[in-house]
Amino acid sequence: MDFIITLLFFLLYLLKFDRKIKFLFCPLVDVFNSLIAALFFLIVGLFAIITKSNVGTLVGGIFVILSFFLCIADSIFLFKKITFNQPRGRTVTN
Template structure:
């Protein structure tokens, strides 16, 4: 009985996710968000800084969700669909935000942040497209896995 009390719950860590295409894409998104954040902060534009930090944190939480395999434990959401909607919404939002930053820049930091924001929007679009391709709604799970493996 004392052995059961001494056993701590173990957390599975999926380092292979960070080496996968989606993991590399998520890390690249986080890097571009961080660069855009620094540029907007240097340019002292808080309206762009806030949106960039928020999307950085959302992407960081999704990466932690996949790396710690919490998506297997928290099954009340369909996480790939949530991730796809986040990426799609963020693509649209960052496209508009970056175009606004480019159109109204007065400081070089805002210009560079707008350009990096457009790069982030491109990465987010690729992420949402790959997630959309992988999500199947009409096929049973075993058929979907066979099609993805081919």
């Protein structure tokens, strides 16, 4: 599911539909993509930890929960880098 969502966003950028769709703020779409991936990882990780049918499932669930935290951190860093109503690019100081 996460792969398909990421692929759709990639096609959106590749075909330059992000310039044609004015109601969609594209940097914020990356944040939502990270949050959707984090939610997906949380659900899968909790199911793996709760079932814990063997040690491999438990270890896999722990690694998926760690990826959940990495996706949350990614979305936070992306949101901090978004410039709302500010010029993009480098700022030159003299």
